[in-house]
Amino acid sequence: MTAPVPATGELAGDAAVPAEDAGMDSPRSPLLAGFAGSMFMLVGSLGVGWLAPVSELRRMPLFIWMRAEALGVALSIILLAVGGMLLVRAWLRLGQKVRVWGPAARRVTLAAVVAWGLPMMFSIPLFSRDVYAYIGQGRLMLEGFNPYENGISALSNYFQLGADKMWTEAPVPYGQLFLWIEQFVVWVTNVQPEASVMLFRLVALVGVVLCIVYVPRLAELHGVNPHRALWLTAANPLFLTNFIASVHNDALMIGLALAGLYYCATRRVVVGIVLVTLSIAVKPITIIFLPFIGLMWAGKEAGWLRKFWFWGLTAALSLGMLVLMALVNGFGFGWINGLSAPGSLAIWYAPVGLIGMVVGSLARAFGLGYDVFSGLVFTAGKVLALGIIAWQIFRGDHDRLMRRLTLALAAVVVLAPIIQAWYVVWLIPLFAVTGIRNDWQVKTLYFVVSFFMIYAISDQLEVFPYLQTEDLGFALALARVAAALTGLLFGLYLIFWDPRTRTLFRKTGEPVVERPVI
Structure with missing residues (x-):
């Protein structure tokens, strides 16, 4: 662990800062702009967010107008696109308000997460309808089906659940812990879609909180500024939209994994392995973490014999937990067959x-x-x-x-x-805690965030079942083009014309010394 080093500048680098230096210009403008953008997305979601066909909201006059009338759909698309890009701008501008990355920057970042994330908690699911697949999988559990062997088509009236058709025959690619969460949510809500979405959002919120707690701690272990790492991660529009608005279980997965890595890095390895194994039991991709945890446990001077011993010990502890959970739920390790089931080919x-x-x-x-x-x-x-x-x-x-x-x-x-936006969000906190320099590295992040926001805005719109037209495919294409153009024009404005943000994509930042990482 390295000693704190002061850092200054508009977008200072990865050094720690004196606690007594407030080091911030007024953040009021970006905080309000981001809140407005999130509210725009909330209102836009009423028209183009994903609703289950069985939802009672479809019978409400406001929803009918925003989903069935061309004017309502157009308004929803514009609000969603402008709101999403306003969030990107607010995040960039918030970073520019920081002169010294100290405790004041942390407080403002947390305020941004609350102000920007709160409206998303109440939006109709955006950019993905995987949450409705979670509901279907929970129903499979309640009705005694093995979700590793059956798609949701095994359920009566499964099409009323609102899940993407790719889940009709696809086995579940999630681990045992998330299966239990799905079953519990559906049992508590009696398969009521809006109540289920809200409970799944609360589960995702647990993951968001874990990220907020452990990203700064991991950053400090690496000699990286914890407050800047938090801003790069938790206030990031991709983080908020994918984990809250889209209700992805990846939030809980990465939150548990980061917590586990922190305890492993601070020599509480058994606790860390338990948490990472729970992460694997949500979504198994974090099984990749285990060999590196074994190396942490073995220590810096370990020879190959010691490394292999601790690799084996790490695998035995984690696998033992997974086997125990598999025995309890009786479904075994069927998620292995489901890992490649969902998603497009390319x-x-x-x-x-x-x-x-x-x-x-x-x-x-x-x-x-x-x-x-x-x-x-x-x-x-x-x-x-x-x-x-x-x-x-x-x-x-x-x-x-x-x-x-x-x-x-x-x-x-x-x-x-295929690269989904939420796959990118897995990487952002890990790169942030190990150091994203204030040069081409952070500029790459700005471009990536802007691209995936624009793509999400144009790609995931629920409009085609409602527009009254003879050519629904053309209507969907027209809606997506409108959303894409709105987002793209706003993105080009941020990069080339906005006098405040264009410097972030062009100006060479202050040189930052790479800090040691573990």
């Missing part, structure tokens, strides 16, 4: 996805199989990701263990044929 903005699509299209032009050749590219991406994970496990400085873990998880995300 997407154009994922590097491996784009290359696979191009190679597959070229193969088809020559009379060869699209799926065969695109599949080879996707498989190559997975093999490369596995190679990078292995390299990070077996090679590298012990003092950079957390960074190595972050790079291993980043390889899984970047080299997949």
Whole structure:
């Protein structure tokens, strides 16, 4: 653990700061702008947020007007797009208000999380309808089905639940803990969709709180400014929209994982392994953390024999917990088969996805199989990701263990044929606590946040069942183009024309010395 070092400047770097220096210009303007943006999204969600077909809200006059009338749908799209991009601007401007990243910056960041996140707690689910799949999976549990073997189509009237059709036959890719949470929520609410969404939001809020608590603690362990790390993570629009507005269980997953990493890094390894295992029992991707935890436990001077011993001990403790949970729920490890079930095959903005699509299209032009050749590219991406994970496990400085873990998880995300916005949110807190320098690194984050906000605004709109037109596909395309253009124009304004924010994407920041990371 390194000693605190002062940091100053508009977007100062990763050093700790004196507690007595307030170091902030008035944050009132960005706080209010972000709250307005979140409220716009709340109102817009009434028209284009995802509702279960069985929802009673569909019968309310306001919802009918905003969902069935062209004017209402157009207003909802504009409010959603402008609101989302206002949040991006407010987050950037909040960072610019900080002269010294001290306790005042922490207080303002927490105020922003509350002010910007509170309206999202009451919005109709945005950008994803996975929460309705959670409800269906909870019903499967209540009705005695094995969710690892049955999709929600095993339920009567399953289409009334509002889940994406990809879940009709797909087995559940989640761990045992989240299955119990799903079952409990559906049991308590008697499958009432709005009440279930609210309870799942409270579960996600637990993950958000865990991130708020443990991101600064992990950052301090790495000699990284905890207040800046908190701003980069918790006030981030991608973090708030994906974990609160979209109600993703990834919030609980990453919150438990960060808490576990903190306790492992502070030599309370058994507690840490328990928490990381609970994270795995929400969503198993964090199983990648276990080899790095074994290395932390083994210690800096450990030889290979000691490393293998602690790898085995870490695996035994975690696997033992997972086996015990599997025996209790009686469903075993069926989530292994479900890991690749949901989601599209590839997407154009994922590097491996784009290359696979191009190679597959070229193969088809020559009379060869699209799926065969695109599949080879996707498989190559997975093999490369596995190679990078292995390299990070077996090679590298012990003092950079957390960074190595972050790079291993980043390889899984970047080299997949599809990259979802919430996959990116897994990485933001890990990079933040190990140091995002105030140069090309933070600028890359600004661009990534802007891109995924614009993409989410245009990609996930529930409008096509309601517009009264002969060509519903055209209506949906028109709505998405309108949303995309609104978000894109706002994003271009932030990058090129806004006199306040354009410097963030262009100006070279103050040099920041890389801090040691563990």
